[in-house]
Amino acid sequence: MYVGRFAPSPTGPLHFGSLIAALGSWLDAxxxxxxxxxxxxxxxxxxxxxxxxxxILSVLEACGLxxxxxxxxxxxxxxxxRAALERLREGGATYAxxxxxxEIADSAPAIDGARVYPGTCRAGLAEGRAQRxxxxxxxxxxxxxxxxxxxxxxxxxxxxxxxxVLWRADGLFAYQLAVVVDDAAQGVTDVVRGADLIDSTARxxxxxxxxxxxxxxxxxxxVAVNASGEKLSKQTRAKPVDPACAGPELVRAFxxxxxxxxxxxxxxxxRDLLDWGARNWDPARIPKLRAAxx
Ligand code: GLU
Numbered sequence: 504m505y506v507g508r509f510a511p512s513p514t515g516p517l518h519f520g521s522l523i524a525a526l527g528s529w530l531d532a533x534x535x536x537x538x539x540x541x542x543x544x545x546x547x548x549x550x551x552x553x554x555x556x557x558x559i560l561s562v563l564e565a566c567g568l569x570x571x572x573x574x575x576x577x578x579x580x581x582x583x584x585r586a587a588l589e590r591l592r593e594g595g596a597t598y599a600x601x602x603x604x605x606e607i608a609d610s611a612p613a614i615d616g617a618r619v620y621p622g623t624c625r626a627g628l629a630e631g632r633a634q635r636x637x638x639x640x641x642x643x644x645x646x647x648x649x650x651x652x653x654x655x656x657x658x659x660x661x662x663x664x665x666x667x668v669l670w671r672a673d674g675l676f677a678y679q680l681a682v683v684v685d686d687a688a689q690g691v692t693d694v695v696r697g698a699d700l701i702d703s704t705a706r707x708x709x710x711x712x713x714x715x716x717x718x719x720x721x722x723x724x725x726v727a728v729n730a731s732g733e734k735l736s737k738q739t740r741a742k743p744v745d746p747a748c749a750g751p752e753l754v755r756a757f758x759x760x761x762x763x764x765x766x767x768x769x770x771x772x773x774r775d776l777l778d779w780g781a782r783n784w785d786p787a788r789i790p791k792l793r794a795a796x797x
Pocket of ligand 1: 510511512544682695696697700
């Protein structure tokens with residue numbers, strides 16, 4: 504049984520970029536007669552915008568993107584993340600880290616724009632230093648997975664990212680840990696999301712292996728960028744999707760994903776567009792680009 508999911512962070516209203524991830528994951532699930540779950544990734548509550556989660560839900564509803572079961576809120580799941588971290592610690596996979604961002608600023612740039620952790624605290628905290636964060640040990644051995652759009656992806660997590668943070672200096676669990684715990688707990692078989700996350704996937708597979716969890720299939724979708732080539736986001740002031748224009752916004756997202764609806768349904772209500780989409784979804788038609796402007 505196929506289980507897919509959409510996992511927005513409520514840092515702002517849903518913009519066109521997130522609509523693509525929502526639509527792509529919905530179509531992939533529904534065309535496989537699978538379940539589509541909704542998880543609000545409100546773990547990083549200082550970045551949360553009040554009311555954003557409710558706005559996201561109302562846009563999904565207006566677009567006819569119906570989900571199955573209860574909505575999962577990451578903010579209620581700290582016990583699960585803590586238990587996973589504890590298991591990793593017991594297995595010797597993690598260590599306490601005292602380094603500040605400044606102390607690792609001279610290290611090589613990592614694939615995610617941060618720094619490759621130089622391993623300073625790997626063998627234990629230096630005398631007089633206190634724990635700030637918890638990191639997981641990585642190795643140079645490449646993690647290989649087959650993305651359903653982009654094909655074979657190879658990343659040496661140790662070399663390209665380094666030992667990464669699972670429990671942050673601000674006391675929050677890191678996205679990488681939470682997403683792995685939640686995808687497994689929710690029985691997710693297929694992750695469909697933006698290609699901005701493709702470089703996180705090897706880290707997530709590394710954690711799945713350490714925790715003895717299954718690895719889902721991955722399909723990364725092109726990310727929408729604005730005319731300056733910046734990813735649509737709250738920071739780049741992307742326009743929120745207007746629930747009153749759900750049909751035209753969906754058509755735009757279908758076109759972006761390489762599935763232009765036929766003229767006779769281009770003005771049809773969302774439900775008809777989605778029915779057509781679920782019948783005609785073919786990931787081979789998605790443009791093989793990490794980023795595209797619409
Ligand atoms: N919450 C993440 C975001 O909104 C997506 C996480 C995921 O799909 O794995 O960018």
